[in-house]
Amino acid sequence: MILLWLCACAHDDDDDGVDDPKKPGVTADxxxxxxxDATSDRDGYLSIPxxxxxxxxxxxxxxxxxxxxLSTEYLNGPDGSAILDWEDWYDSSFSLTESFFPTEFATTLNWPVREEDGPLEVGSYEVIISTLDAQGYYAGRENVQVEVLTRAEPNAARGALRVVVAYAEGVRDEPDVVASVEAAVDYWVELYAAxxxxxxxxxxxxxxxAELPDTYEGLPEISAFHDSQDQRTLLMVxxxxxxxxxxxxxxAGGIPGPYASADHAAVFVSWLANAGSDAEFQEADILLFGETMAHEVGHFVGLFHPVEDxxxxxxALEDTSDCTGMGACEGSLGANLMFPYPVCTGGSAASCLRQDVLSGGQAGVVNRYVGVE
Ligand SMILES: [Zn+2]
Known part of the structure; x- marks a missing residue:
């Protein structure tokens, strides 16, 4: 099933052996x-070139x-030096990637993350991951599937991201919900264009x-959906x-989530929660819904909350405040798209602050996600 994607290689439109630059409005893959397929060694490690x-x-x-x-443990550079060591981040108060934390079914490392992590030079890098049992102990000789995705970075400040917004069963039968989803997506397009x-x-x-499980549990239908697509895409259900x-x-199914076929390779959104307590979309609910989409996909492409609540x-970004209390954090970061919750003065979406700001550092993280081509 993954074989489909072996051909999703660098795109050469005019067959001159040179990858063509991106054209506006046309997203070449x-x-x-x-x-x-690979097997971890007897100690539970696997080296991935x-x-x-x-x-x-x-x-x-x-x-x-x-x-x-599964967990990602180390990244070594072309000269053999350690670029990333999980122990530097595991107990840290700062979050760079979720990949250092053992998770079921998958581990995803997207690199570089921040401006200071790059740009990468040409050469052979090595990612070392581990296979663990349910209690978190190393488990040797375990079978895994590896996918390594690479792309050039023609313009570090911009890129295009394909997204499929897919309705779960029965949701498309609600015209008001469909119209509100489309209006929310239009607003999300504006937020990311910025x-x-x-x-x-x-x-x-x-x-x-339509009663979705926890995203991390995943669904086989999500893998099947990705496998059926002509082009690699991010999926929002x-x-x-x-x-x-x-x-x-x-x-979101990970920070970052995989730009690959996996059961949790998706962002889930709940139309009912976003419609508010009356379960009907008002104008302010639609704006909040658009910010939810942009926020959750922000996680999927590698953004953490600037501060946890x-x-x-x-x-781990320098240009988002390291505030230390609710008042200070709502004051300095309350308008940030990745703030952990909507900042509202009352019970309705109309009383909420617009959360439409991303810092330069956050914008850089998004643009370095491998799927923002
Ligand atoms: Zn969040």
């Missing part, structure tokens, strides 16, 4: 991909398995129950509820 063939290249390593935990990302949304359907939680607005954990 410029991501190259290598897929293979990554060839960066152009200065300033971007890569993403996605490792999946049928069951059990940071150089040309969103290319398409609409589709996916045969899953619109359901009625997520994990039976009336107030969960949306959830216990005010003790922050993202």
């Amino acid at each position: 410029i991501v190259s991909s290598t897929v293979y 990554v060839e960066v063939t152009e200065d300033g290249g971007i890569f993403q390593v996605v490792v999946t398995r049928e069951r059990g935990m 940071v150089g990302v040309t969103l290319e949304p398409e609409y589709s359907d996916i045969a899953v129950d 619109v359901g009625e509820r997520i994990a039976a939680d009336r107030w969960l607005y949306g959830e 216990g005010w003790e954990y922050w993202d």
Whole structure:
């Protein structure tokens, strides 16, 4: 099933052996991909080679398995030096990538993340991941599937992102919901355009129950959906509820999520939560819904909250405040798209502050996601 994507290689429109630059309005698939099966060593480690063939290249390593935990541990540079060591980040108050934390089914490392992490030079990099059991102990000789994605970075400040907005079963039968989703997507397009990302949304359907599970549990229908697409794309599923939680607005399948076929390679949004307590979309609900989409996909392409709402954990970016209390954080970051919750003075969406700001550092993270081509 993954074989489909072995051909999603660098695009050469005029067949002159040179990859053509991106044309405005046309998104050539410029991501190259290598897929293979592998087995961790007896200690539970697996070394994954990554060839960066152009200065300033971007890569993403996605490792999946049928069951059990996975974690990314190290990234070594062409000269053998350690670029990333999981132990520097595991207990840190600052978050760079979720890939250092053991997760079920998959681990995804997108690199570089911040401006100071790049640009990458040409050479052979090495990503070391581990296979773990359900208790988090190393488990040796485990079978995994590896996908290595690479692309050049023709313009670090802009790119295009293909998104399929797919309705879960029955949602498309609600005309008001469909109209509100489309209006929210239009606003999301504006929010991303402001940071150089040309969103290319398409609409589709996916045969899953509108009562969506927790995104991390994943669904086989999500892998199947990706495998059926002509082009690699980010998937956002619109359901009625997520994990039976009336107030969960949306959830992303990773920070970052995989730009590859996997059961959790999706962002879920709940139309019901976003419609507010009256379950009907008013104008302000639609704006909040657009910000939910932009926020959750922001997670998927690598953004953490600038501060978590216990005010003790922050993202690893220099240009988002490291504030230390609710008042200070709502004051300095309340208008940020990635603030952990909507900042409202009353019970309705009309009383909420617009959260439409991304810092230069955050914009850079988004543009370095391998799928923002
Ligand atoms: Zn969030």
